[in-house]
Amino acid sequence: MRLTTSWTITQEFVQHFPGSKELQTYLAEYLIRVVCLCRQILLYSKRSPAVLLATSLFSSFEAEFLPLQQELDQWGLLIEKKFASLTTKTVLDAQTDISKGNRRLSRLILSNLKHQALLKEQALLESQQRLLSSLSPNQEAFETIFRRERKRGNCSWLLTNPDYKAWRSAKSSLLFVTGHLGSGKTVGLANIAADLTRKTGGCAFFFCKQDDEHTLTRGNIIGSIIHQLVYNNLGSCHWDVLEDGCRLPVGPFTVNAALRLLPTLLPRDRGYFIVMDGLEDCPPRERAETAQTLLDLHSTFSISLCISKRSDSVTFRTIADSFANAHSVSLNDETRDSEMQDYIKTEVQRRNLLRSQPFGADVVSHIVEQLDIGAQGMYVKLHLPALVSSY
Amino acid sequence: MPPSTSLVPSGALGHNLPAELRLAQAISEFALNLDDAGKQRFQQLQVQLSRASPPSPADVIALTEDLNREGASRHASWRPAAGTRIGGFLRRIQQFAAFGDIFIGGSQNLIASGVWATVRAMLEVTLCPCHIYPVES
Numbered sequence: 471m472r473l474t475t476s477w478t479i480t481q482e483f484v485q486h487f488p489g490s491k492e493l494q495t496y497l498a499e500y501l502i503r504v505v506c507l508c509r510q511i512l513l514y515s516k517r518s519p520a521v522l523l524a525t526s527l528f529s530s531f532e533a534e535f536l537p538l539q540q541e542l543d544q545w546g547l548l549i550e551k552k553f554a555s556l557t558t559k560t561v562l563d564a565q566t567d568i569s570k571g572n573r574r575l576s577r578l579i580l581s582n583l584k585h586q587a588l589l590k591e592q593a594l595l596e597s598q599q600r601l602l603s604s605l606s607p608n609q610e611a612f613e614t615i616f617r618r619e620r621k622r623g624n625c626s627w628l629l630t631n632p633d634y635k636a637w638r639s640a641k642s643s644l645l646f647v648t649g650h651l652g653s654g655k656t657v658g659l660a661n662i663a664a665d666l667t668r669k670t671g672g673c674a675f676f677f678c679k680q681d682d683e684h685t686l687t688r689g690n691i692i693g694s695i696i697h698q699l700v701y702n703n704l705g706s707c708h709w710d711v712l713e714d715g716c717r718l719p720v721g722p723f724t725v726n727a728a729l730r731l732l733p734t735l736l737p738r739d740r741g742y743f744i745v746m747d748g749l750e751d752c753p754p755r756e757r758a759e760t761a762q763t764l765l766d767l768h769s770t771f772s773i774s775l776c777i778s779k780r781s782d783s784v785t786f787r788t789i790a791d792s793f794a795n796a797h798s799v800s801l802n803d804e805t806r807d808s809e810m811q812d813y814i815k816t817e818v819q820r821r822n823l824l825r826s827q828p829f830g831a832d833v834v835s836h837i838v839e840q841l842d843i844g845a846q847g848m849y850v851k852l853h854l855p856a857l858v859s860s861y
Numbered sequence: 862m863p864p865s866t867s868l869v870p871s872g873a874l875g876h877n878l879p880a881e882l883r884l885a886q887a888i889s890e891f892a893l894n895l896d897d898a899g900k901q902r903f904q905q906l907q908v909q910l911s912r913a914s915p916p917s918p919a920d921v922i923a924l925t926e927d928l929n930r931e932g933a934s935r936h937a938s939w940r941p942a943a944g945t946r947i948g949g950f951l952r953r954i955q956q957f958a959a960f961g962d963i964f965i966g967g968s969q970n971l972i973a974s975g976v977w978a979t980v981r982a983m984l985e986v987t988l989c990p991c992h993i994y995p996v997e998s
Contacts, residue, residue, distance in 0.1 A: 498880035501957060501976050505887040508983035512894050515987040613918065613952065621945045624933075668926045672919035698918070705914030 493552055500545040507538050597712045598704065604723030606697035608684055615677045615685070619660035627809045628658050628799065629665050637774065637797040638666070641741050644793035645776040646786070649801030655778040658801065659747040662776055666743045672702030678748030686752045688759040693725045695767075696732060699742055706737050729763070733770050741772040750780055761785045765792050814841050888975040891983075899986045906978040915958050916977050921951045924981065928988060947984075954980055 514534070606612070628634060628647075637645040647662075649655045656677060666673040674695040678685045685691070700707060711734050744764065749757055765788070767773055775793070779786050790796055815838050822828045829837070878886070892903055910916070928944035958977040 495880045497957065498884050501972060502880065502884050502887045504954065505884065505891055505976060505979050508979050509887070509891045509894055511987055512891070512983055516894075610952070614949070617945050617948045624929075664922055664926045667919050667922040671923075672917065701917050702919045704917060 490552070490556060493549065493556070496545060496549045496552060500542065500549065503538060503542045503545060507535070507542070510535065510538060594709055594712070598709070601712070601723055601728070602697055602701055605700075605725070605728055606690070606694040608690065609694055609697055612676065612685065612690075612694050615679060615682075616660055616663060616675060619656050619677060620664055622657045622660075623654075623813070625654070625658045625661040625809075628661060631799050633797040633799050634662070637776070638669075640795050641774065642768070642772045642793070643774050643795035643797065644790065645774075646790070646796070646798040647776065647778045647801065648780070648798060649778075650780060653801040655780075655801060656747050659745050659776065659778050663745045666745065670743060672698070673743035673745055674698035674702070675745040676747070678751045680748070680751040685748075686756060688752075688756045688763065689725050691746075691752075691756075691760050692763050693728070695744060695764075696725070696728050699732075699736060703736060703740075706740075707735050708737070709735075711735055729766070732767075736771065738771060741774060743774050743776070745776045747778045749777060749785070750783070757785050761789055765789065768792060810845070811838075811842055814838050814845070884972075885975065888979055891979050895982065895986065899982065902985065903978060903982040906981055907974045910978055911974040916955045918952065918955065921948055921955050924951060924984070928984060931988060951980065 602609075634645065637643050647655055647658055649658075659675070660677070663673055663675040675698070676685075676691050676694050678691070680686075711731065744767075746764070749760060752760065764773075764775060768775065775789070777786070777789065818834055818838050818841070822834055892900060895903055925944045925948045928947075932944055954977060958972050
């Protein structure tokens with residue numbers, strides 16, 4: 471799915487250029503193509519098997535949808551270019567001190583043309599978007615990490631584990647997911663985050679990656695978590711505290727400012743879930759400060775925290791001491807081992823069926839056995855494609 | 862001959878319409894191609910979304926998880942990648958749905974209840990042709 475990956479502008483342009491008619495048109499044109507694409511996929515799926523077979527002989531799926539995809543890319547590119555040109559223009563205007571006058575003028579025109587309620591709604595939306603984007607400017611990249619980990623596999627044994635279920639149903643509790651290096655903690659936590667989102671309507675998650683320094687600072691971790699807590703409860707937040715944007719600072723919105731605002735903004739009468747992976751990869755100081763902030767949030771709100779760990783460091787002992795209700799799930803578990811064996815077996819059998827000359831049952835059984843031994847209980851050490859080609 | 866990707870028939874009044882109205886027209890044309898059960902589901906989604914808050918990132922994850930769950934129950938070779946893979950695309954549409962109506966100036970939650978509902982209905986109908994999704998009252 472290459473759709474929408476060719477351009478990068480997101481909602482920022484709305485905040486900066488709410489009055490740009492051209493941008494509005496480009497956005498609408500882009501969305502028209504999205505709807506057309508949905509319609510085309512719908513019509514494609516309604517074809518009879520015979521027609522589908524004939525189509526597949528004379529044309530490919532890619533070729534059929536390529537024109538629409540190109541149109542989408544073109545409109546996306548136009549939006550991006552228009553945004554760049556408007557940004558440049560604004561900078562130039564600011565230098566000649568015209569920008570203020572223009573903005574006032576456009577606001578005057580807007581106020582005359584549109585209803586006051588709409589303007590108020592727009593101002594609130596701008597405040598919300600400014601708050602959210604200031605809190606976590608790299609949120610899309612953090613969500614991509616989650617999706618990448620979630621795509622790696624299912625952990626049905628973990629989601630049916632009694633300790634996990636008990637933690638999920640209890641209020642304000644702690645769950646440690648323990649396991650050695652490469653045992654699949656991150657994939658497990660990605661599954662937990664997805665399961666919580668599906669069953670409880672949303673959770674805040676963060677995945678620290680050793681090779682990405684942006685994911686290892688307290689500011690980015692806590693910023694992203696607050697971003698998600700607010701975004702997932704957008705409808706129930708007390709937005710009156712942001713009325714007219716007067717409570718929002720003019721510059722970037724810091725995490726500490728957000729933490730001060732949070733108790734009045736976020737409803738306290740409900741429980742929240744936070745899933746935190748890879749905290750051990752952070753430098754000691756960032757780790758300790760992040761843990762302290764999580765505990766501060768726990769003291770204000772009813773927070774259930776799920777956290778992965780390899781060791782038993784001071785940070786985790788402090789966290790464990792702060793929760794009255796704590797659970798633990800170990801990835802070095804027999805059920806988990808059997809799931810891994812099943813996974814290897816299924817994958818090898820699936821790939822074997824794709825071979826023009828499938829291996830016999832004894833060879834398959836030998837491959838499964840050797841893979842199981844070689845993996846040593848670690849998904850990261852499992853190299854299926856190298857042994858059984860899927861061509 | 863490949864199907865036309867143009868939104869409105871050539872020479873029709875549509876070419877002179879503003880883009881937001883043509884967007885509404887495209888959504889209507891999409892609905893026309895649904896069968897009765899699909900139309901009912903689409904209308905339900907539109908009503909739900911026009912009443913509720915705009916979709917959030919959590920809604921995107923919930924939708925991809927639903928697809929993964931349904932896919933896994935239907936196909937033995939279904940991988941979680943298949944549903945999760947379209948998360949990036951859905952996230953972009955969700956972002957538009959969250960702010961687009963105010964930006965475009967539509968008065969009927971055109972993007973939140975129209976485009977998002979269209980994408981969701983398309984995924985449900987094409988991936989679950991028997992409409993196994995529960996019809997919520």
